[in-house]
Amino acid sequence: MSSTAESTPEEAAAPPGAGGARRGSLGVLLGLIRTARPRQWVKNVLVLAAPFAANRMFERDVLIDTALSFAAFCLVASAVYLVNDAIDVAADRAHPTKRTRPIAAGIVPIPLAYGASAVLFLAAVAVALLAGWPLVIVIVVYAAAQLGYCLGLKHQPVIDLCIVASGFLLRAIAGGVAAGIPLSQWFLLVTAFGSLFMVSGKRYAEIILFERTGARIRASLTKYSASYLRFVWATSAAIMITTYALWAFEIRQRVAHNSVWAVISIVPFVVAVLRYAVDVDGGNAGEPEDIALRDRVLQILGACWVGCLALSVYV
Incomplete structure (x- = not known):
């Protein structure tokens, strides 16, 4: 049999433990990075909105606090993505494109995803704490809302739209509260x-x-x-x-x-x-x-x- 044969759909959607090559530590690490979706971090530039509009973008302390809020949101957003993919693993394996996600494909074990999510969330809180408690509160509210979405609120009409939209709003608020700028x-x-x-x-x-x-659409x-x-x-x-x-x-x-x-x-x-x-x-x-x-x-x-x-x- 040729060593270059493509994997079957069943192999691509196999549960954790399938495929010896995919169990390598490097593969798991890359899978975690993919699941964390660093490409989505571009949304976090919204933390710059309040300092920019308030004419305080170039103040040293404001820049530091804004950078901390950006980093905190990158960490907490990635933590939520890991939980979301772990919860939706069964549905993702039945999806024609989402089945290739690292958790659904068996590259990243579900317990590891939850563990990595917890670590990222704690890191987000620690980074936010450097800017002050107001930013910590925003981070915790964001995480709670997004986890509620993952756990079932995404199936509630209108509520799901509001929760997703609130993620952008909280990013904009974070930049202001971190730097102490009235909104x-x-x-x-x-x-x-x-x-x-x-x-x-x-x-x-x-x-x-x-x-x-x-084309297939989300159930909500x-x-x-x-x-x-x-x-x-x-x-x-x-x-x-x-x-x-x-x-x-x-x-x-x-x-x-x-x-x-x-x-x-x-x-x-x-x-x-x-x-x-x-x-x-x-x-x-x-x-x-x-x-x-x-x-x-x-x-x-x-x-x-x-x-x-x-x-x-x-x-």
């Missing part, structure tokens, strides 16, 4: 409804893809209709744009030189939202970071928006 009510509302806009848009795109191609989506999710992301977009405009006028009044750039930033912000909505409406909205990385026009609009905000706050 504007408009900033919090923009972040909250912006998060809900992206989450509901992603779910809407998944349903549209299912209706067009029959069977409780939604495309029209309902379209209503949610359209409503979220409207509230997000309104609250952003109010926040922009607040920034203009707050800065000493009464810069008009904060108001001008409303234009690229709204156009960027409309551009993102094109992907949502077309059923092409995957992970937000994937859309941002492949859409050059959206990148330009984002750069113009950030540039306008920077001019309003720092010039």
Whole structure:
């Protein structure tokens, strides 16, 4: 028999203990890293939002506290991913693509996944403690909400959307509380409804893809209709744009030189939202970071928006 023969689907989905080569320590380590999903850490740049908007990005203490909040969220998010994949191992093994995940494929034993998750969570708390108890509280609240999602809340309509969206909101809050920066009510509302806009848009795109191609979707989506999710992301977009405009006028009044750039930033912000909505409406909205990385026009609009905000706050 040829040594280059491909593994059968049954072998690919085999439980822990199958396949001698996969039991190697290096394979297990790489499997843990894959399950921790470091690619998702890009979401944690949201911790920079509050310091940036408050014109305190370049203060030494603020930079240190923001870096600590970024590291803490990387650790706690990876801890949650490990628990999620360990809980969903049976469903993942029956899934055509998720069956290749390290835990489902038998590369990473389930007890090891839980142990690594506990270590990462404790490390996240320890790192957060360096910035102060407020950040520790945010980290614990994030972990509790996400674990609740993994343990069953993801099957509850609307609640699942809110929990996923809260993850983005808590990241933005973390950057502020870690550095002791007061958070504007408009900033919090923009972040909250912006998060809900992206989450509901992603779910809407998944349903549209299912209706067009029959592709398998997550079980929780069977409780939604495309029209309902379209209503949610359209409503979220409207509230997000309104609250952003109010926040922009607040920034203009707050800065000493009464810069008009904060108001001008409303234009690229709204156009960027409309551009993102094109992907949502077309059923092409995957992970937000994937859309941002492949859409050059959206990148330009984002750069113009950030540039306008920077001019309003720092010039």
